[in-house]
Amino acid sequence: MDETPISRGFRSRRQEPNPAGRVPPGQYVTTDFPVLSAGPTPQIKVADWRLSLQLGGSLIGQWSWDEFEALPQTTLKTDIHCVTKWSKLDTTWRGVTFDDLLKAAGLAAPTARYVMAHSHGGYSTNLPVADLVGGKAMIATRYDGLPILPAHGGPARLLVPHLYFWKSAKWVQRLQFMDRDQPGFWESLGYHIYGDPWKEQRYDGD
Amino acid sequence: MTAIETAGAPVRRLTWQVATVREIIVETPRVRSLMLHVRDWQRHRPGQRVDIRLTGEDGYQAQRSYSIASPPDDELLALTVERVERGEVSPYLVDDLGTGDQFELRGPIGGHFVWSVADGGPLCLVAGGSGIVPLMAMLRHRERNANRTPAILLYSSRSLEDIIYRQELDAMAARDLGLRVVHTLTRAQPIGWTGHRGRINRALLAETCFPPAQQPRIFVCGPAALVEDAARFLVELGHDPLAVKTERFGPSGG
Secondary structure (H helix, E strand, O other), rough: OOOOOOOOOOOOOOOOOOOOOOOOOEEEEEOOOOOOOOOOOOOOOOOOOOEEEEEEEEEEEEEEHHHHHHOEEEEEEEEEEOOOOOOEEEEEEEEEEEHHHHHHOOOOOOOOEEEEEEEOOOOOOEHHHHHOOOOOOEEEEOOOOOOHHHOOOOOOOOEEEOHHHHOOOEEEEEEEEEOOOOOOOHHOOOOOOOOOHOOOOOOOOO | OOOOOOOOOOOOOOOOOEEEEEEEEEEEOOEEEEEEEOOOOOOOOOEEEEEEEEEOOOOOOOEEEEEOOOOOOOOOOOEEEOEEEOOOHHHHHHHHHOOOEEEEEEEEEOOOOOOOHOOOOOOHHHHHHHHHHHHHHHHHHHHHOOOOEEEEEEEEEOOHHOOOOOHHHHHHHHHHOOOOEEEEOOOOOOOOOOOOOOOOOOHHHHOOOOOOHOEEEEEEEEEEEHHHHHHHHHHHOEEEOHEEEEEEEEEOOO
């Protein structure tokens, strides 16, 4: 690697507060909520919505919208970090934690080490179970107190805020336990298999 | 997931490389193309992008992503950058950067929003503003290969002077009966303008894009609202959602 070239005259023009210790390397703070999706936004009616929990090929839990809404609801205030470099601080989400979902399915403890999250529209992303339990992740249905807009993943999206935001799959419909880790959609296209923003794990090999 | 191809790029660590500005092309009052020399640049696919990293004299660093405008075989790598007002990186790239200057870059990145001549067609490209950039890489690639895949570009700009690559697009379409370029101007139209006016709507998409029966490959790129609308209209017109690939340029600090 050559010496890092210096851009003379280039300096920070940050308009947004950038509190120390809250913004991972290579990220900047935005107050917008940019939308990034690989295809059209699926229009999903809550009347048709189902969330399924799968172990291998078999169904071990399924909830309709009303059943899901009757599960214990948790509010989570957290920062989110997109691999395209923006971070957004103090976002407020409400939904059902992965722990409560397991409880509702009658599972004392997860039976596999990994999960593939499948979404309407063909998207998928892989996650270690350890990153979903202990209050670290939820299926969110509200953002800032309102139903999540379709473009942002509504009616329900995964929220795993300590990983890059592509792991927080929009339009999630099925969580499938897997014994071995397998790459999802972006992970098959050069993105990092795990995606820790604090280690700047954006792409394969980072 | 079955229908989205995931034939991935080989595992290869993306290291930071030094890019040297060889030439700057003024495209519009707010847009410039940076023609970059990057030693040992790995071939990219049309539609892919790069991450760039600027380092200030005080060590401050900022990263952003930019789409690649040049086709894979060109000697120089072209990035076309629009100045985002009050942005941090794009005003520097558009206004301050000069020939001979250097900065860091890594890539290519992204394996979904890509098209090569081997993928076939017909090809339906829908752009808003600087969303033309990755689509231009596809059109340039198609032309360099003398490829005759039927293609249509529907391109929405604010005004005539805001159309990026206007002369090149006109010349390309004039040389090639298989390519149709349709402009729409949303804010201001010159006197005598006979083209479309206003935002891209369902009727314009129905009229310009290939019908669903021809199974076109569709790429939509531009501001989030345009992409959201155009993609929804295309699905409503009967196109397979999995055939509609999108890339959204959010207003995100530039």
